[in-house]
Amino acid sequence: MTKTKGALIGCGFFAVNQMHGWQDLADVEIVAICDRDPERLRIVGEQFGVARRYQSAEEMFADGGFDFVDIATTVGSHRALVELAASHKVPAICQKPFAPTLADAKAMVAAADAAGIPLMIHENFRWQTPILAVKAVLDSGAIGEPFWGRVSFRSGFDVFSGQPYLAKGKRFIIEDLGIHSLDIARFLFGDASRMTARTRRINPDIAGEDVATMLLDHNNGITSIVDVSYASKLPEEPFPETFVEIDGTKGTLRLGKDYKLTVHGREGTVQSVVEPNLLPWASRPWHNIQESVALIQKHWAERLSQGREPDTSGRDNLKTFALVKAAYLSAERGETIAIADLL
Numbered sequence: 001m002t003k004t005k006g007a008l009i010g011c012g013f014f015a016v017n018q019m020h021g022w023q024d025l026a027d028v029e030i031v032a033i034c035d036r037d038p039e040r041l042r043i044v045g046e047q048f049g050v051a052r053r054y055q056s057a058e059e060m061f062a063d064g065g066f067d068f069v070d071i072a073t074t075v076g077s078h079r080a081l082v083e084l085a086a087s088h089k090v091p092a093i094c095q096k097p098f099a100p101t102l103a104d105a106k107a108m109v110a111a112a113d114a115a116g117i118p119l120m121i122h123e124n125f126r127w128q129t130p131i132l133a134v135k136a137v138l139d140s141g142a143i144g145e146p147f148w149g150r151v152s153f154r155s156g157f158d159v160f161s162g163q164p165y166l167a168k169g170k171r172f173i174i175e176d177l178g179i180h181s182l183d184i185a186r187f188l189f190g191d192a193s194r195m196t197a198r199t200r201r202i203n204p205d206i207a208g209e210d211v212a213t214m215l216l217d218h219n220n221g222i223t224s225i226v227d228v229s230y231a232s233k234l235p236e237e238p239f240p241e242t243f244v245e246i247d248g249t250k251g252t253l254r255l256g257k258d259y260k261l262t263v264h265g266r267e268g269t270v271q272s273v274v275e276p277n278l279l280p281w282a283s284r285p286w287h288n289i290q291e292s293v294a295l296i297q298k299h300w301a302e303r304l305s306q307g308r309e310p311d312t313s314g315r316d317n318l319k320t321f322a323l324v325k326a327a328y329l330s331a332e333r334g335e336t337i338a339i340a341d342l343l
């Protein structure tokens with residue numbers, strides 16, 4: 001079997017999951033890695049047995065020899081690295097958040113289009129097993145036509161110890177976590193036309209907002225609430241579970257703590273547990289996210305070999321990223337924002 005060869009840029013906290021995900025795919029091999037920090041380069045290179053190691057992405061691209069690049073750096077470098085990949089006509093995956101601004105993200109999509117390369121944003125939350133289970137219930141028609149929904153992530157988990165940069169940015173929870181919840185809302189309820197949002201900062205030791213409540217008008221008439229918090233001290237910490245509530249014309253759906261899914265329809269009430277798989281390299285409570293990393297990367301490899309655009313393409317993610325921008329604008333101005341004005 002000829003393997004698809006990949007390269008990875010950014011060997012930090014989250015990239016280790018991505019390297020495991022690639023290792024699990026029999027037809028993909030990461031042949032080169034890059035990080036400007038020599039220690040991170042050494043650690044990941046040794047852990048995954050990658051001999052070709054670079055501190056400069058430019059040098060890695062100049063040497064070439066790979067079919068795609070997986071960009072796992074933090075947001076500030078995303079645009080330059082995607083444009084570098086485009087200049088070498090190398091298909092690219094880029095971690096969320098897409099870019100510092102929506103204008104940057106649009107320029108990145110344009111660069112990929114001009115180069116004729118696929119661009120996927122690593123927007124993995126819609127690939128979580130419990131979220132896929134919710135989508136399957138909706139598609140089955142068991143609760144009829146949905147008219148109201150809620151996507152909720154409330155936690156008091158200390159995310160700052162593993163990702164210290166999260167405490168420093170002027171923007172925090174919508175850009176880092178809410179972006180996933182907004183993408184789940186689009187995945188389940190379709191594209192949104194209007195956004196109304198309110199934000200708060202509760203933790204005095206961080207720079208950005210750690211609570212956000214967002215109200216979305218979806219194009220098909222569904223109203224949804226997307227609420228996120230890292231300031232919620234609950235009796236049982238649910239990190240990193242997303243809870244979902246949906247009311248439809250024929251019933252209701254609730255995804256709650258410990259991945260318990262309750263579907264109530266005409267036929268009665270069905271309860272199940274839609275727990276993610278604990279992959280051999282994964283660890284609780286991160287296993288839900290870790291499995292979604294493996295699943296989105298499998299999706300990329302399949303679509304790349306088929307020459308088809310991935311579901312969470314750059315083009316698709318512009319619509320999720322526009323919701324992030326709209327939420328900040330709405331909270332700042334106290335107004336409802338029309339999404340079409342941003343795209």
Ligand code: NAD
Pocket residue numbers: 009010011012013014015034035036037040055057072073074075077095096097122123124162163165176289
């Ligand atoms: P990190 O700071 O731990 O790692 C980033 C690494 O990239 C660092 O080692 C840094 O030296 C390297 N780097 C930065 N710019 C570079 C450049 N131009 N060239 C080479 N190396 C460079 O950050 P992290 O926590 O791993 O986060 C990385 C990205 O992953 C962020 O965008 C974050 O939002 C995202 N993330 C996604 C999820 C998810 O579920 N999808 C979860 C956590 C983090």
